[in-house]
Amino acid sequence: NAGNAIITATLLLLLLPWTAFSLTLCLFVFAFKDFGPLIWGLIACSELLALLVLGLGSARRQQAQVLLGCLVIASILAAIPAGEYIESTFMDEYWRLGYGAVYEGVSPLSPGASYLDASFMAFDKTAYIDARSFACLGSQDAAGGSGVVLSDSDGIFTRAARMAQSVNGFGILPDAQILLLVWMHEPGLYAESLHASALTFVGLTILAFLMLGLCVGQCAVQSLPRRKF
Incomplete structure (x- = not known):
């Protein structure tokens, strides 16, 4: 009906x-x-x-x-x-x-080009951040020495790193040796x-x-x- x-x-x-x-x-x-x-x-x-x-x-x-x-x-x-x-x-x-590699015990002196496939990275116990001459946002999260590799396809953060190198008088590194990280205590939780x-x-x-x-x-x-x- x-x-x-x-x-x-x-x-x-x-x-x-x-x-x-x-x-x-x-x-x-x-x-x-x-x-x-x-x-x-x-x-x-x-x-x-x-x-x-x-x-x-x-x-x-x-x-x-x-x-x-x-x-x-x-x-x-x-x-x-x-x-x-x-x-x-x-x-x-x-x-x-998820598709990236995970590296642990990485020396901060290692070239970034060796870890271009990384998604998570943890430094060895000798690594530390020297923030005496500049302010590093998130440095308080670096105590664990681990972080997530930052995707910078548009180059914004790489240019910012270049500016920081120039202003603070750091040695200028080739682009292939620059690897950008977001410091995190537990990177796995981010994913x-x-x-x-x-x-x-x-x-x-x-x-x-x-x-x-x-x-x-x-x-x-x-x-x-x-x-x-």
């Missing part, structure tokens, strides 16, 4: 777009690094299926099917930038640290915090989309003719 049809349409218009959004978002955040081409292929297939539903609904004059196809397409398209943002903000750094932050953002985004989907789905059902679909 019409009542059951409306309930079915409401559930479909709410759950299918939300499921498509959630799956696409999770794939982009947690699997795109290793399976990028496969994920793009899955997205293309999903969009084609949604277009098929839309086309069949249009040919049969089924407004619910047309609306369902449009909502699924929009949900997938909305999940792509959201997933890319969370992935670039948290998971890029997480994967970089875990990145993953936890990504999970939190994904959960909040999915929840927000669910709330939005409830409003949009209800409005969409109200706009449909009250008849069997």
Whole structure:
């Protein structure tokens, strides 16, 4: 009857777009690094299926099917930038640290070029920071002698190191010997915090989309003719 049809349409218009959004978002955040081409292929297939539903609904004059196809397409398209943002903000750094090497007992006199593949590094017990002639932000965290290797693809921090060398009269080192670290007592916890932050953002985004989907789905059902679909 019409009542059951409306309930079915409401559930479909709410759950299918939300499921498509959630799956696409999770794939982009947690699997795109290793399976990028496969994920793009899955997205293309999903969009084609949604277009098929839309086309069949249009040919049969089924407004619910047309609306369902449009909502699924929009949900997938909305999940792509959201997933890319969370992935670039948290998971890029997480994967970089995970794929990098871990070095312990490193001498501070060793050339940085020997550790270009490092993600975590711990110096030997003879290492210390001489902060008598300059202020080093985070030097209080250097007591453990360990840190996370900083990614400096745009060269901002390397230029800052050059300026510090020039101002304080330190010897100028070649770029290949400069390795930038963020001092941390427990570097391993940093990677875990990145993953936890990504999970939190994904959960909040999915929840927000669910709330939005409830409003949009209800409005969409109200706009449909009250008849069997």
